[in-house]
Amino acid sequence: QVQLVESGGGLVQAGGSLRLSCAASGRPFSSYGMGWFRQAPGKEREFVAGISWNIDNTYYVDSVNGRFTISRDNAKNTVYLQMNSLKPEDTAVYYCAARLFWSGVATTKPNYWGQGTQVTVSS
Numbered sequence: 001q002v003q004l005v006e007s008g009g010g011l012v013q014a015g016g017s018l019r020l021s022c023a024a025s026g027r028p029f030s031s032y033g034m035g036w037f038r039q040a041p042g043k044e045r046e047f048v049a050g051i052s053w054n055i056d057n058t059y060y061v062d063s064v065n066g067r068f069t070i071s072r073d074n075a076k077n078t079v080y081l082q083m084n085s086l087k088p089e090d091t092a093v094y095y096c097a098a099r100l101f102w103s104g105v106a107t108t109k110p111n112y113w114g115q116g117t118q119v120t121v122s123s
Helices: none
Strands: 002-007 010-013 018-026 032-039 046-051 058-060 068-073 078-083 092-100 117-122
Touching: 002 092, 018 032, 018 092, 018 117, 032 068, 032 078, 046 068, 046 078, 058 068
Parallel strands: 010 117
Antiparallel strands: 002 018, 018 078, 032 046, 032 092, 046 058, 068 078, 092 117
């Protein structure tokens, strides 16, 4: 079992930056692949970025590739999502997610979720 708590969301103008954090507690953090998903109003939840549990491979949805960076600090049990050059279409609730021994790819569903943090990008 792992518990996830996101922070760092807020309101930002287009072109600005935010860094989301997700603090994990429970089983050894280093055994979990981590990811970020988002859900905009009226849309399905979508994969944004993932990072593997062992060799730090990273994966991104095409719409954020080159603008967002996922990283992890195993010593702090925390995963981050650095979001640069934000666009209004990035507005959504962002969720941290985890799965034991997950490679971080979008095709594998995580089984632990945080409560979400709102990101709003104004034009």
